[in-house]
Amino acid sequence: xxxxxxxxxKNKREVCELLAEYKDTAKLIAGGTDLLVQMFxxxxxxxxxxxxxxLTHIKDLxxxxxxxxxxxxxxxxxxxxxxxxxILKKFVSFLxxxxxxxGSPKIRNTGTVGGNxxxxxxxxxxxxxxxxxxxxxxxLGLSGEREELLSDFIKNPYDVDLKExxxxxxxxxxxxxxxxxxxxxxxxxxxxxxxxxxxxAVTIRLSESGLFESVTIVPGCIFPVPKRLFSVxxxxxxxxxxxxxxxxxSKEAAKFMIETTGRRxxxxxxxxxxxxxxxxxIRKALHMEVHDE
Amino acid sequence: xxxxxxxxxxxxxxxxxxxKPYARxxxxxxxxxxxxxxxxxxxxxxxxxxxxxxxxLTVNSCHTLAAQMEGKDVVTIExxxxxxxxxxxxxxxxxxxxxxxxxxxxxxxxxxxxxLLDKNPTPTRKEIDIAISGNICRCTGYEQIVEAIxxxxxxxxx
Numbered sequence: 032x033x034x035x036x037x038x039x040x041k042n043k044r045e046v047c048e049l050l051a052e053y054k055d056t057a058k059l060i061a062g063g064t065d066l067l068v069q070m071f072x073x074x075x076x077x078x079x080x081x082x083x084x085x086l087t088h089i090k091d092l093x094x095x096x097x098x099x100x101x102x103x104x105x106x107x108x109x110x111x112x113x114x115x116x117x118i119l120k121k122f123v124s125f126l127x128x129x130x131x132x133x134g135s136p137k138i139r140n141t142g143t144v145g146g147n148x149x150x151x152x153x154x155x156x157x158x159x160x161x162x163x164x165x166x167x168x169x170x171l172g173l174s175g176e177r178e179e180l181l182s183d184f185i186k187n188p189y190d191v192d193l194k195e196x197x198x199x200x201x202x203x204x205x206x207x208x209x210x211x212x213x214x215x216x217x218x219x220x221x222x223x224x225x226x227x228x229x230x231x232a233v234t235i236r237l238s239e240s241g242l243f244e245s246v247t248i249v250p251g252c253i254f255p256v257p258k259r260l261f262s263v264x265x266x267x268x269x270x271x272x273x274x275x276x277x278x279x280x281s282k283e284a285a286k287f288m289i290e291t292t293g294r295r296x297x298x299x300x301x302x303x304x305x306x307x308x309x310x311x312x313i314r315k316a317l318h319m320e321v322h323d324e
Numbered sequence: 325x326x327x328x329x330x331x332x333x334x335x336x337x338x339x340x341x342x343x344k345p346y347a348r349x350x351x352x353x354x355x356x357x358x359x360x361x362x363x364x365x366x367x368x369x370x371x372x373x374x375x376x377x378x379x380x381l382t383v384n385s386c387h388t389l390a391a392q393m394e395g396k397d398v399v400t401i402e403x404x405x406x407x408x409x410x411x412x413x414x415x416x417x418x419x420x421x422x423x424x425x426x427x428x429x430x431x432x433x434x435x436x437x438x439x440l441l442d443k444n445p446t447p448t449r450k451e452i453d454i455a456i457s458g459n460i461c462r463c464t465g466y467e468q469i470v471e472a473i474x475x476x477x478x479x480x481x482x
Contacts, residue, residue: 036325037345037391060389067348067387068368083345087392111381135458136436138369140381141388 033070033077038084043091043200046084047173051196053082059198061086061107062141064134065150076189092145092200095119103203106145110157111136113144122207125215125232125316126160132217133157145199151185151256156230158185159251160215162259163232164204172197185256210237210244214316216308228252229304231312243267248280248312250305253288260287272317281310332393335403349385349393350374353400361401361431365460372459375432376400382439384458401431404438414438414476423472425463433459437473441480447473 038053040046050057058080060066069077086092092107097118104113113119113130120127133139133147133156147157148168158181166181173196181202184192193199207213212235218228230251236244246264251257263283270276285306289298314321327342334357343352353359353376365373367386374385377399404412414437417423424430433456440447440455447455452473461469 032346032348034325034344034346037328037389039391039394060392063389063392064369064384064387067389070346071348071367071387083389085389085392088394134369135372136455137372137375137382137384137458141383 033073033080035070035081035083038082039088040084040086042089043171046086046089046198047171047196049082049084050198051173053084054195055079056081057084058082059084059086059149061143061146062109062138064138064142065146065152086198097122097206100206101203102206103201104144105201106148106199107143108145110134110139110142110144110147113157114139123160123164123204123213125213125234126157126164129156129160129215129217129230129232132215132219144202148181148185148202149191149193149199151187151189151191153188153255153257154252155257156217156251159230159249159257160213160232161202161204162257163213163234163247163249165247166202166204168199169201169203170197171200176200182256182258188255207234208236210239211235212237212316212318214312216312216315218304218308229301229308231305231308233309233312233316235313235316237272241272243270243272248284248309250284250288250309253301253305254291260284263287272319277310277313280313281306284309328391330391330394332395333397335399343390345391347390349376349383349388349390349398352390353385359400359402363428363431365428365432369458370460371429372432372436372456373429375435375459377435377439380439380442382436382458399435399438401434404434412438413479414441414472417476417479418469418472421468421472421475423464423469425461429459429461429463433461433469437476440473441477445477445481447477 038049060083092105094105095116095118096103110130110133114127144157147155162182167178168181168184170177186192215232217230232249234247238244246267248260248264249257285302288305311321328345330343331340350364353362363373365371369384369387375382376385378396436456436459452470
């Protein structure tokens with residue numbers, strides 16, 4: 032175990048002040064499910080950390096609020112709270128589902144959505160649907176608050192866009208409408224506790240006449256940082272739902288992956304899997320029959 | 325590194341002690357307080373041998389910082405026996421159904437069972453599977469454990 036000093040700020044302002052004081056020797060702790068394991072295993076990434084700042088005693092970082100047009104989630108909201116939230120079940124059930132697939136009940140009881148995002152693991156399950164929702168994050172620093180797209184916030188694996196005195200306080204996204212659909216599918220090595228091998232999140236908006244009006248497709252664990260497949264999404268806009276289209280789109284998703292990451296030793300495995308998961312995710316979102324291959 | 329003062333409720337008693345700032349909850353329970361019923365298996369949150377209940381929810385005490393327990397209500401395996409010191413109904417059910425073999429994982433399983441049945445007295449098989457999905461047992465093959473949980477649920481209803 033690395034040794035460190037412990038700080039317990041009482042409010043958000045104090046968090047920024049402590050971060051500014053201890054600079055790159057400081058790390059925030061939320062649930063601790065990632066940080067303490069890494070500190071215990073003496074991860075190279077944390078070799079300089081001498082100060083751990085605890086966020087668990089700050090009250091106004093834990094909430095799920097349904098506004099008129101947006102849904103806001105406090106950074107300290109646990110995965111269990113996300114899974115059990117009626118608001119999220121109603122509007123973004125794929126986020127509830129992806130959070131339910133994180134670790135075990137014990138990991139979900141302590142792990143937080145803000146921690147999952149800020150740790151920026153390429154396999155973070157809650158991040159994939161949030162990117163599919165075009166979620167934005169609120170960031171607080173000594174000079175005030177700023178916002179950015181979650182997909183810009185996560186720069187690289189284990190690297191997020193924060194200045195020394197800043198931290199993530201909230202995630203928010205547009206509230207889905209009546210003709211909006213979403214789904215999340217995950218392939219793990221076993222049922223419980225599985226780190227995702229590959230996931231796909233999709234959101235779909237259909238027009239009154241049933242054509243694809245807007246689509247987002249986000250695979251997880253494929254790229255260093257989860258991102259939308261813009262060029263693939265585009266193929267669906269204005270089109271009618273059909274098996275043929277979904278087949279084409281799924282193939283294009285796999286093709287895009289290979290173009291981006293290059294052919295690797297794992298490609299013969301990942302190519303059909305991504306193709307199949309993309310197809311399944313879209314079908315699941317639209318409540319169509321899913322063919323198991 | 326200065327030790328910090330920690331006050332929390334442990335097995336129903338208000339407890340106050342000085343802890344190392346980097347001590348995990350399991351370190352404080354076992355090393356500072358001598359409560360060795362909670363076991364350390366993998367130390368990375370995979371095996372669940374270190375399960376305790378914090379504010380009615382199960383957590384892995386191996387990746388919980390002790391200092392974060394300020395003001396919290398913590399229950400360990402030592403805290404669930406009856407007032408007379410007899411085993412809890414859940415513990416008896418594990419014994420009866422052979423849900424225990426080597427016993428190392430048992431305290432963790434019992435705590436996951438306790439948190440489940442406190443919240444949901446009539447769990448389905450699926451709900452039981454989910455509740456113990458973060459606990460690993462290499463001896464029993466789980467069937468006896470699930471049966472023990474079902475038996476405990478039945479008896480606790482009465």
